[in-house]
Each structure stands twice: as structure tokens, then as C-alpha cells.
Amino acid sequence: MVAMRNIVLLLLCITVVAPIVLYTDRLGTYKSPSTKEEFIEDVTAFVGAGDSGHLNLLPQETSTALKEPIGVVYTEDLTETKNLPRERPMVVESREHVSARVLSTTTEEDQGRKESLIRLVTDKQGNDANTLEKADGSGGENVNSEDAIDVDDSDAKLTKSDRGSDRESQVKDIKQEPQATIASSNINKKILSGETNKQKEQMPPDAKVQQLKDQLIQAKIFLSLPVVKSNSHLTRELRLRVKEVSRTLGDASKDSDLPRNANERIKAMEQTLLKGKQAQDDCAAVVKKLRAMIHSTEEQLHAHKKQTLFLTQLTAKTLPKGLHCLPLRLTTEYYNLNSSQQQFPNQEKLEDPRLYHYAIFSDNILAAAVVVNSTAVNAKDTSKHVFHIVTDRLNYAAMRMWFLANPPGNATIQVQNIEDFTWLNASYSPVLRQLGSPSMIDYYFKTHRATSDSNLKFRNPKYLSILNHLRFYLPEIFPKLNKVLFLDDDIVVKKDLTGLWSVDLKGNVNGAVETCGESFHRFDRYLNFSHPLIAKNFDPRACGWAYGMNIFDLAEWKRQNITEVYHNWQNLNHDRQLWKLGTLPPGLITFWKRTFPLNRSWHVLGLGYNPNVNQRDIDRAAVIHYNGNLKPWLEISIPKFRSHWTKYVDYDHVYLRECNINP
Secondary structure, eight states: OHHHHHHHHHHHHHHHHHHHHHHHHHHHTOOOOOSHHHHHHHHHHHOOOOSHHHHTTSOOOOOOOOOOOTTOEEEOOOGGGGGSOTTSOOOOOOHHHHSEEEOOOOOHHHHHHHHHHHHHHHHHHHTOSSOOOOEEOTTSOEEOTTOOOOOOTTTOOOOGGGHHHHHHHHHHHHHHHHHHHHHHHHHHHHHHHHHHHHHHHHSOTTHHHHHHHHHHHHHHHHHHSHHHHTOHHHHHHHHHHHHHHHHHHTTOOSGGGSOTTHHHHHHHHHHHHHHHHHHOOOHHHHHHHHHHHHHHHHHHHHHHHHHHHHHHHHHHTSOOHHHHHHHHHHHHHHHTSOTTTTOOSOGGGTTOTTSEEEEEEOSOHHHHHHHHHHHHHHOSOGGGEEEEEEEOTTTHHHHHHHHHHSOOTTOEEEEEEGGGOTTOSTTTOHHHHHHTSHHHHHHHHOHHHHTTOSOGGGGOGGGGSGGGGGGGGHHHHOTTOSEEEEEOTTEEEOSOOGGGGGOOOTTOSEEEOBOOOSSSSBHHHHSOTTSHHHHHHOOTTOBOBOSSEEEEEHHHHHHHTHHHHHHHHHHHTTTSOSOOSSSHHHHHHHTTTOEEEOOGGGEEOOTTTOTTOOHHHHHHOSEEEOOSSOOTTSTTSOHHHHHHHHTTOOTTSHHHHHTTOOO
8 A cells, every 4th residue: 555655656756847857958958049040940949839720820831840848838928910011911819819828739831830920020120121031941941031921811721822922922012111111201200290380380470479569568567666677787678678679579460570680689588588587576566567457458448449439330421422422413413304304203103002112211322222223123023113212301302313314114213302291390209309409419419428428339320310210100101001111221132022012910010020049139138128117018038120121011000009109108218218229229119019020031131240141041031131330332341242232233324433433
């Protein structure tokens, strides 16, 4: 029994100790490779065949390579496999699959395969662009640079019949690889260079100008600090730099306007400012000075904005010289006509309720002409359209002469003088009383008051004209008509408007396009809801609507006594506490809950102030409105919208040529 136990222990010792002895003996015989070929041979001996799937990927050649012990596990780092070209037909194992590989007995085919693979890797690392060095196989077969690996994607097996062509392509890939690397490097350099150039191009064209301005501000701050003032040398230097930079900056608005010595001035100022920073250590004083400068700048900005608004209003209401010349020229021609020549044809149509009647109140001859011409051109049957134009005494003769000389097809024209409306007087109209009151005159003509009013747009002189308020007296002007389409003189008609007379207003007096959005053009923008009368009677979130193209049901107007409603609210607003001047606020009040919303395509607004009006909306619109200060007959108009208006002006007309009116 003891003998059996000793035998078992001996066998166990042999089993455990023998592999260790053999393995240590093998390691002892290992020598460091001195040449590239020896390195290839030794590494080949230690590289395992891997799993069966990868065995199938390698050339089936014979070799008498040294066999490794089966079952011993070696770890290897295959990070370099990532650098192999993507074009090569190799399957690279994922990192988790190759971290541990079992070494197995290799055949001559495997040995040749390994030599070819290792040669590719080492030559890539050595950046040899011409040839791969030959590695001696165990069977004496040399593998040159034309050896390649052919992979079939479907079953991962080599096809010897295609090996020749694949070897040629592989050699070509290997030879081109270093060149591709160089080309890639060049491309990267170009990309980086391009990015640098792009960054330079993206730099603001006034970067240096802004830097100079910033330096001036810093220098002035330092000059105001007591610690710097006490340093006479630094003060003189700062003042000198300020003069130099100011002279360099001049009126330049961009870097290209600066002189050549701008960079030198910037550097010199930087050095002086650095001395200033070193001299002062009171940050609180600097902060206080900066706050004072910011406050002063904000006040100046506010004053400039107010002045700009005032000048814009003034420019918008100042007619060009040609538009002053035109009425004078036309008036002279009108009074040269005999009485019969001064009459318009078809006057029997003026009170026919079956026709389409338009009301236009204007003292601008050319603007009124565009409204009439554009409407008549786009009308299906101009003989059914009647235009009622009311103007002031100054332009009455000229307006008549224009349409006598330029009749709009078969349409009927009537031109009236507002002075002939004897019923329209201060005793009847509250707005006329207000316009003639001393407080209103003081409001408009006292310049010291003008600068203090925050709503300069309501100080527009047009509000002094009763022409602007005639829209509230349509039944009195047209007592025999049932419906009238009111048109402002700053609109252009693009489509036939006869469909508006058939719109069912559902008992409302006014048909108009609503203008409100999520938070704008609602009642609270126009009315003073801090006043109890306004707050009690109206909804601040109610939607506003547009004046400029409105269909009015005059029968309903009379039945609901709208004119009296208007007069009552005007009397309540004698001190302008309910709303400022204008016609839209009293219109919103007068037609409150009496307005029918029309489809937005009938009327598109904003062409006189908003350059971002959607072109698609303009194309679909029946009427486009140049509301705002940038009227199409002024030089300050928005250029891309002006053509819609000039389309209906004949600039070759003799009167326009004589007055030098150009597009």
C-alpha cells in the first residue's frame, strides 16, 4: 500500500516538475534577435495559430517550423493591427478576442503565412516604400513582396486561382501606402491651413478699429484716476498715446481704413496701458468710473435714438421736389381748360348702388393715381367701378386735371373738395374742434414739448388734416350708397376686388383683416387701459385690425348709429387720456364687436417698415399696404418692395418728365 502511494506521488511530481523544467530550459535557449530576419523568425515561432476561423484566412503552405507546447496561453498586444491599411483583405480580431490566444502546433503553411503577415507589419512600421525584405522559411521557400492574402468574404477561405492578381494589387497597395500617408499628411496640413485662413476670413473687418477704441477708453479711465494723475511721467505718456491713437483712428470704420502704422500704435498703447495697470491698484475706482461712463453713454444713445426717430418722421412727411412740382403744373393746366373740359364723364353712375364704389381720401396725386390705376388694371370690368376721391382745396384742381388727362379705362371718376362739405364743421365734429384747439396747436408747434414726448409718431402733421378722419363720415359723404370699399393712398391693388362686395359681414359694419399675433397689435397697444373707462369697456387682449382696405356696410352703419358712437368717444378723449392721436385707436373703439375678420390674403401690411414681409404673402395678396414711414414714392423706401408700386406709374408721362420725377 505504501509502495503504491509512493508511485502515485512520484508520478505527480514528474507531471508537475517536468513541464516546468522543459519550459525553463526553452526560455534559457532564447536569444535576443539581432537582425530583422531573426526577429521575424522568433516572433513567428511564438505567434499562435489562433482560433480555427483565423487559420482558414492564412496561406496553405508547408513549413518545418518549431512546434510550440500545446495549451500554453500567451497574451499579446495587437494595438498595431489598427494601423494596417483598410484595403488589405485581412480580418482583424476584436480586442477582446485577441487578448489571450492559445499557441498551437503550426504547419509549414501556417509558418509561411505568419512570415508574410509579420513582414507586412514590420515593413509598414519601417516605412519602406519599395520592397519587403525576404524572410527565410523553414522549408527554404522565400516569400517576396508580391505574396498577398486573398480573402473570400463569404466563407473566409483562400482561393489560390485568384492569388496572383491579388498579390499584384497587394504590392501596389503596399507601395502606394507610404505615398498615401504623405498625401494624407499634406491634406491635413492643407486642412489646417484652410481652417487658419477661414478663421482669418471670419475675423471682423473692424477688429483693429474696435481694439483702438477700447484702448482709448482704458487710457481715459487711467487718466481720471488719482493714482495716475500723481504720476506726471505716466500721465504725459498716456496723453501722448491717446493723441497718437486718436489720430490713427480718425474716421475709420474698418481695418482697411487705418494707416500702416496702426499696429505700431496698438503695441505702443498696450505697453503704456500695462504701466497704468501696474500703477493703479484700486479696482473699485475703476469700476465706479466705468459705471459712470456707461450711464453717460446710455443717455447719449437715448437722445440719438429720439433724434433719429424725429428726423425719420420729418423725412417721411417731406415730399420730394418733384411731387411739389406736379400739382403746380397740373393746376396751371386745369385752369387753362374751359368749363366743359373740366367735367368727368359718366357722372350718372356716382350714386348707383349696384356698382362697385371706392372711397380714397388723399392729397398726394401720384399716390392716388397708383391706387386707381392698379385697381382698374386688375378689375374684370372697369365700367362697373366708381372711384370717389376727396382731397383738399390746395390739390383739388391738380387732382381733377390728372384724372381728366389720364382716365382709368372705362371706370368712373369723381374728385371732390373737402371744403364743399359744409356739414363738416367744428359744431358737428368733435375732432375738428380738437384739431383747432390751443392745446393741440401747442402740442404740435411747441418744439420744447416735442422733444419730451415719447410718442413722436403720433405727432405726425397728417393728424391735423381732416382728410385723415373722413373715414368716420362715410354715410354722410355717400348717403345713397349701401357699401363702400375704403382704400388708403399708400396701397397697391394686385387682384380683382369685386368679391369683397359679396362677402357676408354677418351684421357687422366693418370688414377688415386682423393684424394681431401672439403678443402684438392687440387693444392694449393702442388704448390706455389704466383709465377706468377703457378698462371697463374693452378687452386688452382683443385683436386689432387694419385700416387701409375696409369694406363698410353703410346701411348697418346708419342703423347702428356708428357716427354718434365715434363722436361720443372723441368727446371723452378731449384731453388725449384714452388714446393718443391717430385714427386706428378710435376706429378700434368705434367698431368694437362690429368688425368681421376678412381672409388675410385680401390685405398684406408692413411694406413701409418691415423688409422681412414674406414674398409668398405678397404674391397671394389682393392688396399690399406700404404702412409706415418708408413710402414707395420716397427715396427711403424699401428697394425690393418699390417695384410693386412703380409698376403702375408711367414715368414717361409729360407731367412727370417736366417735374423730373424718376423711378
